[in-house]
Amino acid sequence: xxxxxxxxxxxxxxxxxxxxxxxxxxxxxxxxxxxxxxxxxxxxxxxxxxxxxxxxxxxxxxxxxxxxxxxxxxxxxxxxxxxxxxxxx
Numbered sequence: 617x618x619x620x621x622x623x624x625x626x627x628x629x630x631x632x633x634x635x636x637x638x639x640x641x642x643x644x645x646x647x648x649x650x651x652x653x654x655x656x657x658x659x660x661x662x663x664x665x666x667x668x669x670x671x672x673x674x675x676x677x678x679x680x681x682x683x684x685x686x687x688x689x690x691x692x693x694x695x696x697x698x699x700x701x702x703x704x705x
Contacts, residue, residue: 622664624648625656629668632657638679 624646632642643653657676662669 617660617663621656621660625660625664626668628653628656629661629665629672632672632675633668636675636678638683639676 628642628646631637631645635641637645639650639653639657643650646653657669657672661672
């Protein structure tokens with residue numbers, strides 16, 4: 617694995633642990649795709665540091681379990697603010 621990839625993987629893992637962010641939020645901060653972040657933390661990180669990989673995995677599992685709640689909140693806010701097709705037209 618190239619040095620810059622290994623460095624990115626460690627930085628991404630540290631960020632996810634410290635900020636408890638989602639894959640999408642992390643990808644936005646680091647300027648990479650969600651697929652890259654996911655591959656970094658699920659495939660590359662366990663080879664580099666299994667203990668940190670386990671911490672990240674736990675955070676991502678919590679995010680996955682809560683995503684339907686966040687999606688519901690986002691939809692509620694969307695319609696509460698009047699951003700429907702009828703309101704625009």
